[in-house]
Amino acid sequence: MPSPRGGPSRARPPGSPPWRGGIKDDWPGYDLNLFTYPQHYSGDLEYVLIPHGIIVDRIERLAKDIMKDIGYCDLMVLCVLKGGYKFCADLVEHLKNISRNSDQFVSMKVDFIRLKSYRAFGSNRVSLITASWRPLSGSRSYGSLSKNDQSMGEMQIIGGEDLSTLAGKNVLIVEDVVGTGRTMRALLSSIRTYRPNMIKVASLLVKRTPRSDSFRPNYVGFEIPNLFVVGYALDYNEYFRDLNHICVINEHGKEKYRV
Numbered sequence: 001m002p003s004p005r006g007g008p009s010r011a012r013p014p015g016s017p018p019w020r021g022g023i024k025d026d027w028p029g030y031d032l033n034l035f036t037y038p039q040h041y042s043g044d045l046e047y048v049l050i051p052h053g054i055i056v057d058r059i060e061r062l063a064k065d066i067m068k069d070i071g072y073c074d075l076m077v078l079c080v081l082k083g084g085y086k087f088c089a090d091l092v093e094h095l096k097n098i099s100r101n102s103d104q105f106v107s108m109k110v111d112f113i114r115l116k117s118y119r120a121f122g123s124n125r126v127s128l129i130t131a132s133w134r135p136l137s138g139s140r141s142y143g144s145l146s147k148n149d150q151s152m153g154e155m156q157i158i159g160g161e162d163l164s165t166l167a168g169k170n171v172l173i174v175e176d177v178v179g180t181g182r183t184m185r186a187l188l189s190s191i192r193t194y195r196p197n198m199i200k201v202a203s204l205l206v207k208r209t210p211r212s213d214s215f216r217p218n219y220v221g222f223e224i225p226n227l228f229v230v231g232y233a234l235d236y237n238e239y240f241r242d243l244n245h246i247c248v249i250n251e252h253g254k255e256k257y258r259v
Helices: 052-070 085-100 182-192 251-256
Strands: 045-050 075-081 108-116 133-136 139-147 150-158 170-178 198-207 219-224 246-249
Touching: 045 219, 052 085, 052 170, 052 198, 052 219, 075 085, 085 108, 085 170, 170 182, 182 198
Parallel strands: 075 108, 075 170, 170 198, 198 219
Antiparallel strands: 045 246, 108 150, 133 139, 139 150
């Protein structure tokens, strides 16, 4: 493992993150010079929070945990776009590898949805308060949203097949980041109305935020401080999706790509 910023190389430096659990608030991250990354982002990043290799290893472990937990049953994977696509692709590939190397076949179907009408810059979503579900033509809409007591309109589920096809299925929702947890709770509430056999949630990241409602996904890659992170398909105004590592964006980067 590379040494953190400003520290000597060692197996477990003081303050190093326990990768099976959470990354501590005082974790200094890794110096950018230890890694390769797109040079058009030079000067836009603070440090590497989670290197790509560690992400890949952690996802492989998550796949093993999922298969051990739910058994060899057919799965309907519901990927939340856009930030979740890379995590979903790698997770599904590992799940398929486990299936291929076992004596039991697991059928996996993947569908994609987008959650629209939240106020955010990319994948780092702000707090949302959602209410009731009602279907709309061409999309699914649930609830009114608010931030700091100001209305943000309705939230819609866009894309995907008719959600009624989830009835009786084993559903695995794959998400990039869970912050307050309110958005995911609303999505779960909506999906439960279609009576799937099982619903599980896998999230690559969970942010520690004081506004959290204590929602915890069934499977978590990394618990991180309440930082604005980019990379590994997490974006800031559609930039940084081509960055393999998960990094902390700096103020210069935020201003440079602000819209």
